[in-house]
Amino acid sequence: MALTGLDIFKQLPKTNCKDCGSPTCLAFAMAMANGKASLDMCPHATEAAKENLGAATAPPVRTVKVGVGEQEIVMGDETVLFRHDKTFYHPTAIAIQIPDTLSGAELDAKIEKVNGLVMDRVGQKIAIDMVAIVNASGDAATFKAAVEAVAAKANFALLLAADVAGLEAAVPAVAAKKPLLHAATAENWEKVVALAKANNCPVVVKGNGLDDTAALVEKVAAQYKELVIDFGNTQQAKTLAEMVNARRLAIKKKFRPFGYPMLACTIATDAKEEIVEAATYVAKYASIVCMKVDEKPLLLPLMAWRMNIYTDPQKPMTVESKNVYEIGAVGPDSPVYVCTNFALTYFAVEGEVVASKIPGYIVAVDTDGASVLTAWAAGKFVAEPIAEFVKNIGIMDKVNHNTIVIPGYVAIISGKLKEKSGYEVVVGPQEAAGIPAFAKARYPHLMK
Amino acid sequence: MATNMLKEKYSGKINTVTLGATKEQGGTRTSTVTVGGESTMPFLQFEGDMPLKPVVAMEIQDINPGWHPVLNQVYAEVMDCPVAWAKKCVEFGADMIYLKLAGAHPDNGDKSPEDCAKIVKDVLAAVGVPLIVVGCGEDEKDNAVLPVVAEAAAGENLLIGCAKQDNYKSVAAAAMVHKHKVLAASPLDINICKQLNILISELGLAADNVLIDPSTAALGYGIEYTYSILERGRLGALSGDKMLSQPVICQVGYEAWRAKEAVATEEDFPNWGNQADRAILWEAMTATGLLQGGAHVMVLRHPEAVRLVKKNAEELMVKAEI
Numbered sequence: 001m002a003l004t005g006l007d008i009f010k011q012l013p014k015t016n017c018k019d020c021g022s023p024t025c026l027a028f029a030m031a032m033a034n035g036k037a038s039l040d041m042c043p044h045a046t047e048a049a050k051e052n053l054g055a056a057t058a059p060p061v062r063t064v065k066v067g068v069g070e071q072e073i074v075m076g077d078e079t080v081l082f083r084h085d086k087t088f089y090h091p092t093a094i095a096i097q098i099p100d101t102l103s104g105a106e107l108d109a110k111i112e113k114v115n116g117l118v119m120d121r122v123g124q125k126i127a128i129d130m131v132a133i134v135n136a137s138g139d140a141a142t143f144k145a146a147v148e149a150v151a152a153k154a155n156f157a158l159l160l161a162a163d164v165a166g167l168e169a170a171v172p173a174v175a176a177k178k179p180l181l182h183a184a185t186a187e188n189w190e191k192v193v194a195l196a197k198a199n200n201c202p203v204v205v206k207g208n209g210l211d212d213t214a215a216l217v218e219k220v221a222a223q224y225k226e227l228v229i230d231f232g233n234t235q236q237a238k239t240l241a242e243m244v245n246a247r248r249l250a251i252k253k254k255f256r257p258f259g260y261p262m263l264a265c266t267i268a269t270d271a272k273e274e275i276v277e278a279a280t281y282v283a284k285y286a287s288i289v290c291m292k293v294d295e296k297p298l299l300l301p302l303m304a305w306r307m308n309i310y311t312d313p314q315k316p317m318t319v320e321s322k323n324v325y326e327i328g329a330v331g332p333d334s335p336v337y338v339c340t341n342f343a344l345t346y347f348a349v350e351g352e353v354v355a356s357k358i359p360g361y362i363v364a365v366d367t368d369g370a371s372v373l374t375a376w377a378a379g380k381f382v383a384e385p386i387a388e389f390v391k392n393i394g395i396m397d398k399v400n401h402n403t404i405v406i407p408g409y410v411a412i413i414s415g416k417l418k419e420k421s422g423y424e425v426v427v428g429p430q431e432a433a434g435i436p437a438f439a440k441a442r443y444p445h446l447m448k
Numbered sequence: 449m450a451t452n453m454l455k456e457k458y459s460g461k462i463n464t465v466t467l468g469a470t471k472e473q474g475g476t477r478t479s480t481v482t483v484g485g486e487s488t489m490p491f492l493q494f495e496g497d498m499p500l501k502p503v504v505a506m507e508i509q510d511i512n513p514g515w516h517p518v519l520n521q522v523y524a525e526v527m528d529c530p531v532a533w534a535k536k537c538v539e540f541g542a543d544m545i546y547l548k549l550a551g552a553h554p555d556n557g558d559k560s561p562e563d564c565a566k567i568v569k570d571v572l573a574a575v576g577v578p579l580i581v582v583g584c585g586e587d588e589k590d591n592a593v594l595p596v597v598a599e600a601a602a603g604e605n606l607l608i609g610c611a612k613q614d615n616y617k618s619v620a621a622a623a624m625v626h627k628h629k630v631l632a633a634s635p636l637d638i639n640i641c642k643q644l645n646i647l648i649s650e651l652g653l654a655a656d657n658v659l660i661d662p663s664t665a666a667l668g669y670g671i672e673y674t675y676s677i678l679e680r681g682r683l684g685a686l687s688g689d690k691m692l693s694q695p696v697i698c699q700v701g702y703e704a705w706r707a708k709e710a711v712a713t714e715e716d717f718p719n720w721g722n723q724a725d726r727a728i729l730w731e732a733m734t735a736t737g738l739l740q741g742g743a744h745v746m747v748l749r750h751p752e753a754v755r756l757v758k759k760n761a762e763e764l765m766v767k768a769e770i
Contacts, residue, residue, distance in 0.1 A: 082676070082679055082680075082683075083672070083675075083676060083679075084676040084679060084680055119719055119720060120719065121668065121709065122668070209770060210452040210453070210770060211452050214452050235763075235766060235768055236763040236764055236766070237491060237493075237763065237764050237765065237766040237767070237768040238766075238768035238769070238770055240491055240492075240764065240768075241491075241492060241493075241494050241768050241770045242770055244489075244492060245452065245453055245454055245494075245770065248454045249452065249454050252454065253454065255452075258452075268763075272725075272728070272729060272732070272752070272756055273756060273759055273760070275729055275732075275733065276729075276732055276733060276736040276756050276757070276759075276760045277760065277763070279733055279736045279737050279740070279760075280736070280740055280760075280764065283675075283737065283740040284740065295721060295722075295725070296719070296720060296721035296726075297720060297721035297722045297723070297725040297726035297729070298725060298726070298729055300709060300720055300721075300726055300729075301667060301709070301726065301729040301730050301732075301733040302733065304667050304668040304709065304733075305667060305671075305733055305737050307668075308667065308668065308670075308671050308672040308675075308737075309672060309675070309737075311672050313672070313676060344669055344670060348669075351708045433706065
């Protein structure tokens with residue numbers, strides 16, 4: 001069980017010296033309880049406190065890393081069962097399988113395709129995270145050749161799935177890339193774990209259900225702790241139940257054998273069914289989902305789902321408010337749209353300004369990431385702050401007109417805004433989706 | 449096996465609600481749909497019951513809504529005729545038909561309440577599945593239309609809506625008199641959701657005659673808010689909160705088919721690939737994501753999305769030995 005702030009406070013020196021960066025010892029204790037601070041930030045903590053708190057505040061799910069440099073993936077380190085209790089921290093890595101039965105030009109083409117699984121949406125780059133080379137041939141030399149070929153060209157971290165012979169052949173050559181080895185099982189774990197340890201790579205422990213896997217992890221963890229758990233997915237509902245149980249036990253009972261990141265392989269054979277299957281594992285605690293599908297239009301929805309689930313519910317996504325956004329080849333005639341800096345609001349407007357095919361400026365008023373109506377209700381998106389913001393950002397110096405377009409939902413502020421700012425205030429459509437029609441009607445001469 | 453299990457003990461459960469009524473029950477439906485009854489979080493049957501699987505309602509409208517080309521392709525021949533459209537949806541595997549009376553809107557044809565009631569009767573005559581009927585969204589008009597529809601379809605046990613915090617009396621009263629179920633819609637706010645359920649029950653309509661529409665945000669456009677509200681509502685219900693124990697309906701199709709990722713053509717966004725595939729999955733993923741939050745009825749548009757969501761629910765309903 002995680003300690004409360006008060007439990008931690010009792011062990012602190014109570015000097016209120018602020019050396020830790022918190023205003024008081026109690027505030028520091030609360031920050032520690034929330035996982036926002038660690039005891040080593042307090043220079044005055046006693047040895048006894050370090051001993052007591054060190055064990056009790058150890059993270060319930062161990063942090064395990066795969067890959068190196070820009071390809072590195074951080075897994076684990078989660079603290080809650082529901083995202084609304086705090087947040088989920090490390091987004092599920094998506095691993096795409098490449099069978100080692102491909103070779104030569106076929107293999108090159110596949111690597112190129114997988115490397116290309118990078119897309120942009122709402123201003124962010126989203127991509128798969130891992131390439132899983134699978135020893136489908138059953139032959140160690142073939143596997144080694146495929147692994148080396150993929151390692152030389154792939155832009156993502158590696159997952160190597162093979163039996164002992166395959167792993168022993170392939171791992172040493174690519175150990176510098178810190179691949180994840182799949183898998184240590186009841187039959188082979190001593191050899192696979194020894195190989196992982198010798199090459200300093202994380203390893204997947206694959207059991208068969210909860211009890212079996214816990215027993216296996218216990219044996220392995222006595223020797224090596226860079227682990228990822230795989231319950232051996234044979235049935236979606238079963239894997240869901242196992243992952244939920246494992247994560248609950250790790251967080252609520254500090255049950256150490258399940259205190260590691262988890263991996264799930266999809267079992268559906270139809271590509272679209274595979275994507276919806278993966279949605280469950282992304283929502284329910286998998287650190288890696290290993291899949292076969294490699295088509296962008298199918299992976300895009302899964303990546304969006306991952307992005308959404310791992311959004312911090314305490315911090316709305318925002319866009320930078322310091323800049324004026326220029327959409328398309330803007331000129332002094334271009335319209336000026338005003339919206340808030342809530343990322344979803346901004347990108348909805350941006351998307352529609354693009355779609356209108358009329359270049360325009362967007363000013364994202366800093367509302368601390370609140371949407372138009374939320375910010376309006378909170379008094380952050382009303383006449384004075386908007387007038388001031390638009391003035392300070394200097395957008396009106398870039399255009400030869402005096403007009404700003406505001407969202408239709410805040411039409412009520414238009415009079416006062418005009419009065420305060422001296423600008424001509426035009427009430428735009430309520431929904432961003434209406435912008436193309438609005439712009440075409442109002443600025444036909446600016447159509448590209 | 450029990451050594452490594454951590455079973456939660458819940459005191460409450462989700463209401464069990466039946467929609468539609470057969471001949472014996474005073475209606476004309478050939479099938480009814482029953483949802484709810486869970487005493488556990490979604491699909492976790494090792495610690496409680498999930499007696500009924502989630503269902504799919506397919507959306508039709510009384511006037512041609514001019515949907516996205518990918519959808520128009522599927523429904524081109526029936527979109528001008530709600531009766532033919534409803535039949536087609538049943539062929540596609542709809543457990544229910546969701547009929548939106550868009551043509552009642554003052555800006556959209558301004559159909560009279562009687563005309564709307566006739567359309568509802570026609571659709572009822574054409575298909576045997578239960579019906580969800582919602583108004584055009586203009587409060588004043590819906591208050592005129594929905595009571596007439598409720599009366600005309602008395603005995604059919606419709607799900608009728610939407611009741612909102614500032615406009616719930618007339619639809620709730622009509623449902624009470626003519627024995628229908630009410631769809632209570634709140635704007636992504638669990639407190640308003642609960643308050644609305646309290647207001648409706650204070651009118652005298654029992655809590656188990658209500659389904660919750662918590663507002664669905666599409667994948668990529670705020671779905672995480674809906675997801676967390678579903679989870680919080682479900683946890684509330686399982687801990688015994690009767691005013692959060694209503695089954696949940698998610699209007700997925702409308703939201704998913706507005707998302708840029710569904711609407712944008714491959715020509716404009718070559719890096720997103722085939723549009724039909726991504727649009728269908730945008731809808732299916734919005735629904736399967738929300739199934740994990742605990743939704744009971746999914747309102748969908750594309751038949752392939754319907755297939756995928758049903759398949760996903762079926763896989764997750766398997767009672768697993770762990």
